[in-house]
Amino acid sequence: MNRWLLRGLAGLLLVSSALQAQTPAPAAKTIYLIRHGHYSPDPKADEKLGPHLSALGVAQAKLVGARLAGMPKGFDKLYVSPVQRARDTAAAIAPGFAGRKFETIDDLAECTPPTRRAEIMAKEKPEDLAACQAALDRVFDAHFKPASGAESTEMYVCHGNVIRYLVTRSLGVDSKAWLEMSVGHASITKIRIEADGRYKVIAVGDVGHLPPNLLTGASGDGERDLAVSALPE
Template sequence: MKAIKQSLQTAYSKTRQKTYGPYTQIYLVRHCKPDYELKEAVGDANMPLSKIGRRQRILLTNKKLIKLDIDKIYASEFVRAQQTAYVYLKRAKKDLTIDKRFNEVDWKEWYKIKYFNMSEKTRIKKIKEYQKIDTDLHRLHTKFRRIIADIYKKNKGKNILIFCHGNVIRSIITGILNTDVIGFLSLEVYQSSVTKLVIDKKGFIKINYINNIGHLPKKPKEDLFQAAINQ
């Protein structure tokens, strides 16, 4: 019987490490769609949600967040993140902790970088200041690794909801995956999306899912490059 069980094991199950509860679940929510027409007048940090964004946060709350058993909620200082949280906080009767560490990252080096036939040596040759950009990303990874470690330390065994921003989520996910700048630039994080991390008792971490937008009635635009430009 033991031999039969071993033969039925998949390659994944054979190499999977044992994990230990209690588990800490962290939900990273990118804010809903802001009103970009007001950005110049009020500034990036004070940009409110658009009409579409206000509809999105209702769907996000009713179809996704209200079903989660959340213990602690954080949001950045930015208006669009706090407005995204508003409907959920009201329905769930929860308090919000404002944490400036989750403010949007002002990443300025945006490039379309080819994945194929681009070894690290080729990237260094072809992409101006590649090494500097990659060093900057490494600093971001270190910063957010420490932030998530702190959130985990203070909330072990709890379910955490963090209302934040695209580049924050990119930094966290690519830091866990240990990617270079190509991974960071290639990852699209949708507005109103939910990304879930699970951390066990000993600090082992899993990315459960990325970019969950099942609560929205329409899929994102098929042309992802154009969607990224429009944001």
């Protein structure tokens, strides 16, 4: 073989080896999905952003924030939905992460993806269902993959529909099954993506940081508030 050709091949191999050495190896990523706290309907609220948290929701958000701040590994990235109740929840969590900022992901906004429930599908416009699914699939494809170079832990403050849909994608099951789950306000859902791309759903709707009288938002939870009742006479 021509010696110049051999030299050229040798050079290409060296460049390829150098590039491989510079490419960070995949690593595990742990994702925490935090549902926003309780809120009450407000006809005066911005139609797109929705209402603020209620007093009860603020209390829930502060409690989940304390739990998250106490986690030993900390968080490498913080994300939040653009919707007001999620932003309020992130604001209540933020003091535990001084100097850090939440990055807004528009695709994390609450929406309704396709479901098995005919009564839900009948109320939604097909184009809205498709747009919601496309947005949540973009979130999954962009973020639910191994980290690069070193293990990473990320927090996403968002919504019940969003969380349940992302759980079905992580499990590799029919995404239309998302409504067969229920997650409470200020709950924690934890999903780990291994370096080789395998998914491990570790917790869904964990509310161990909330006392029973502050549980709302999941199927079976009652209506509650923080109003002070009259002092018995």
